Amino acid sequence: QKEVEQNSGPLSVPEGAIASLNCTYSDRGSQSFFWYRQYSGKSPELIMSIYSNGDKEDGRFTAQLNKASQYVSLLIRDSQPSDSATYLCAVNDGGANNLFFGTGTRLTVIP
Amino acid sequence: NAGVMQNPRHLVRRRGQEARLRCSPMKGHSHVYWYRQLPEEGLKFMVYLQKENIIDESGMPKERFSAEFPKEGPSILRIQQVVRGDSAAYFCASSPVSPIARGRKSYNEQFFGPGTRLTVL
Numbered sequence: 245q246k247e248v249e250q251n252s253g254p255l256s257v258p259e260g261a262i263a264s265l266n267c268t269y270s271d272r273g274s275q276s277f278f279w280y281r282q283y284s285g286k287s288p289e290l291i292m293s294i295y296s297n298g299d300k301e302d303g304r305f306t307a308q309l310n311k312a313s314q315y316v317s318l319l320i321r322d323s324q325p326s327d328s329a330t331y332l333c334a335v336n337d338g339g340a341n342n343l344f345f346g347t348g349t350r351l352t353v354i355p
Numbered sequence: 356n357a358g359v360m361q362n363p364r365h366l367v368r369r370r371g372q373e374a375r376l377r378c379s380p381m382k383g384h385s386h387v388y389w390y391r392q393l394p395e396e397g398l399k400f401m402v403y404l405q406k407e408n409i410i411d412e413s414g415m416p417k418e419r420f421s422a423e424f425p426k427e428g429p430s431i432l433r434i435q436q437v438v439r440g441d442s443a444a445y446f447c448a449s450s451p452v453s454p455i456a457r458g459r460k461s462y463n464e465q466f467f468g469p470g471t472r473l474t475v476l
Binding site for chain 1: 388390396397400410411413414446463465466467470
């Protein structure tokens with residue numbers, strides 16, 4: 245059974261701080277990793293993808309992958325109230341056709 | 356902006372009726388995935404289709420649910436004889452490429468449509 249685990253939160257950070265979101269996965273064969281943002285009542289929006297160990301930066305977002313520890317994280321620098329949403333971690337093992345999602349971490353950025 | 360389109364956005368059905376959900380993939384994408392999100396739960400994969408082919412339906416309930424992606428027109432997720440437990444948000448996603456065989460990298464970035472919120476009375 246492939247599992248993707250996230251702390252459900254809520255995670256609260258003050259505006260301007262760094263928000264750190266974590267995700268672990270059970271399948272060592274996993275090869276592709278994604279972070280989606282989902283506002284309440286809306287659909288998931290892809291914000292980051294990462295395939296290799298290390299860091300990948302895109303604007304205020306940094307994804308970190310450690311395959312040995314089966315761990316992927318998302319850092320949001322200079323958090324804004326508009327970042328308040330649920331962040332979904334998704335994993336694909338390359339052999340399956342679908343993404344396995346965690347239940348999401350709810351982030352609140354306090355002005 | 357030719358993103359993934361889904362309709363209807365909201366659908367209300369009474370128990371025993373049929374629900375038809377439609378999805379048009381993003382321009383240039385030929386791979387469609389359906390997911391279901393129950394209240395306070397994560398997204399669960401249902402089915403993966405290419406034009407005229409069901410590739411993986413391992414997440415589909417065995418009864419009442421079916422999906423198709425005809426040569427022309429949108430992909431359709433069909434739920435027959437709906438029950439209250441079918442109430443959920445149904446999301447369609449599309450990707451430009453398929454997952455590659457085991458052992459190779461998969462660049463399976465999937466982009467989601469706005470979803471159809473199904474309510475069964």
